[in-house]
Amino acid sequence: MQASTTPLVQLTNVRIERGGRTILRDVSLQVPQGSITAVLGPSGSGKSTLLAALTGELRPVQGEVTLFGKPIPTGNRELLEMRKSVGVLLQGNGLLTDLTVGENVALPLRAHTRLPVAVRERLVQMKLHAVGLLSAGDAWPRELSGGMARRVALARALALDPPLMIYDEPLTGLDPIASGVIMSLIQRLNHSLGLTSIIVSHHVHETLPICDQVIAIANGGVVFQGSPAALEASQDPLLQQFLHGRPDGPIPFDAAPRARTA
Template sequence: MTASHDPLVQLNDVRIERGGRAILRDVSLSVPRGSITAVLGPSGSGKSTLLAALTGELRPAAGSITLFGQPIPTGSSALREMRRSVGVLLQGNGLLTDLTVAENVALPLRTHTRLPMPVLRRLVDMKLHAVGLLAAADAWPRELSGGMARRVALARALALDPPLMIYDEPLTGLDPIASGVIMSLIQRLNHSLGLTSIIVSHHVHETLPICDQVIAIANGGVVFQGTPAALEASDDPLLRQFLHGQPDGPIPFDAAPRAKVA
């Protein structure tokens, strides 16, 4: 692990609500610079809610969130500027079907910079080369496999050279080989580009081998923060249930009753 002890992301006693209902409560965690941090948890545990808070889409009802040593800004222009430093790989890739692979990767550069066309094309080629898809620059999204489309989306997320990358369920819909390629890419790019990466996932066994730190979320809060080895060695019933996919245990299968809104 080459991570610095200086946290790039810090949450202190954060409470996040949706529709007046608390999704996450008393969340405190830190993400060291240069690390790969996995945020794991069962479906519906609040992982996507946490992601939305990190990108400024959701404001915490209580507590504080800092990125790059600063609170997440509230003004729209300042928030847009901060988001240039955060690359997000979405679950559904979000590729525009009427643009080629190269045009999709170029989109953030066209939107946020005024680079000359030769420079822009060179940067696009570099990003596609980094994910092994330079030869597919002129292809259309419909011509790509699921794994290839995910790599194009990764190249686009890296277009502005963000120091922080957030991966939202990067393995959804991928076969085991494509999953292995994506996780290897995440690890290699994190180390070679000096990134800090947060992987939001429920794919435990594919994610643990590449990460430095694990944060497990369940039942509305953080239930574990530590190394992958410490997680696997834990005898906590909740963690054992999640790691081994046991149907019965502290994590309920049935949805909790919704609180009535007055």
């Protein structure tokens, strides 16, 4: 399923801290171009911290993060330019309640382009059509179901045609049917638009079927990187505990205090 073996995203010996505490250490991973990669792990394992490093919100204290073959820039203007190439679907959707669905999707186009109004409107229609909501352009966010709101947020994240999409817990708060719709959309859009996708999630069984690669994070680092089939075949007690939701195992119910760095 992978379109290329060239890593679109690469982390090399990365250590990330928050407030003087080491959250992730010695993280090395690659995301091939054209792939769908799942980043799985229990709550509090550092998945959101990894996402923040990919968008440049957090700087690693050690190692290097590269996107599109280049280190993440440090200058604000350069970082903003890079972020135009990264679409992020937030778990909270982030729709503005005083704007219509169409106006929400148009926000990135208004902020980052000088396209004529007619062109913007046509692009908004195209993005809403891609997520199956062309007829909802004049609706208000309060009129949408949870699944519909998530799809509008997806359309907005795709507005600038980013080659890299990052999904932060895309199934949070959704019922099984809406979850199935979202995962199917992610897979279809990834292949039809030639995207590279990273899905940050703890929903194992809904995410694995559409992925090319799985990266599992636990206990402050990467504990697995490979295919979904290899993950499910693994006999590692930690992976077995996570996959099958067992309360007892290497992953403690009560998180141990994170050690502060010297």
